[in-house]
Amino acid sequence: MQELIVFDHIFKIYEMGDTQVRAADDISFKINKGEFVAIVGQSGSGKSTCMNIIGLLDVPTSGSYFLGGEDVSHMNDNALAKIRNRMLGFIFQQYNLIPKLTVIENVELPLLYAGISKSKRRKMALDALEKVGLSDKAKNLPSQLSGGQQQRASIARALAGNPSVILADEPTGALDSRTGREVLEFLQKLHSEGNTIVLITHDNSIAVKAQRIIRLQDGKVVFDGPSHLPEAVVNPDVPIELQKNEKGGDE
Numbered sequence: 001m002q003e004l005i006v007f008d009h010i011f012k013i014y015e016m017g018d019t020q021v022r023a024a025d026d027i028s029f030k031i032n033k034g035e036f037v038a039i040v041g042q043s044g045s046g047k048s049t050c051m052n053i054i055g056l057l058d059v060p061t062s063g064s065y066f067l068g069g070e071d072v073s074h075m076n077d078n079a080l081a082k083i084r085n086r087m088l089g090f091i092f093q094q095y096n097l098i099p100k101l102t103v104i105e106n107v108e109l110p111l112l113y114a115g116i117s118k119s120k121r122r123k124m125a126l127d128a129l130e131k132v133g134l135s136d137k138a139k140n141l142p143s144q145l146s147g148g149q150q151q152r153a154s155i156a157r158a159l160a161g162n163p164s165v166i167l168a169d170e171p172t173g174a175l176d177s178r179t180g181r182e183v184l185e186f187l188q189k190l191h192s193e194g195n196t197i198v199l200i201t202h203d204n205s206i207a208v209k210a211q212r213i214i215r216l217q218d219g220k221v222v223f224d225g226p227s228h229l230p231e232a233v234v235n236p237d238v239p240i241e242l243q244k245n246e247k248g249g250d251e
Contacts, residue, residue: 004068005029005031007028007029009064010063023219025220027046027063027221035212039051041202048200054165054167087163090158094174095153095154103129104122108122152183159195168200171187207233211226215232
């Protein structure tokens with residue numbers, strides 16, 4: 001299996017006056033091409049820090065991060081931006097669609113930043129909208145779409161450049177439960193077609209839709225394994241040390 005994402009002893013340390021906050025405290029894991037992985041944890045667990053590092057929006061204090069076999073741990077902003085445009089597709093909780101642009105113009109944006117010609121990026125954007133069932137909405141403004149349609153438009157934007165990794169940050173957070181299920185089913189469909197998906201969430205019921213769960217607590221990995229195992233889902237109100245000593249996982 002091709003290793004797409006490798007965290008090798010990643011630390012992210014913030015200086016807060018006289019104290020240090022270890023947002024990532026010696027995190028190591030690997031994500032292979034074609035996997036669907038959920039990184040899950042409550043507020044303060046380190047999941048947002050991991051997302052920002054995976055997405056090349058931040059760099060670690062120490063340790064190494066390899067993306068597609070390349071060490072991107074301490075590159076400058078310009079180098080990170082080029083790799084981000086080439087290898088990563090983002091799906092955000094709040095869609096992040098630009099209100100004044102049409103749906104297809106929103107989908108084209110990352111392709112524009114990547115320097116792709118107008119005719120080619122228009123075709124790529126239309127193909128992506130076709131995949132998410134929104135080709136008939138290409139000329140609409142985001143305000144003319146439902147919440148679920150706006151999220152599908154943001155998925156099309158993530159898919160348009162054929163990225164190596166789709167990074168989904170709480171993608172159902174702004175949706176009702178039915179529409180959220182539809183978005184998760186679509187992510188599962190994309191995975192079945194061979195796409196690599198990393199899902200960031202605080203919600204156990206969403207995390208178990210992935211193939212594998214990496215659970216974080218206090219900046220550390222406390223579980224990494226198949227999502228169907230009982231111990232993959234824990235009670236966030238009970239300290240992890242106590243749960244390890246209890247029988248039946250989260251019972």
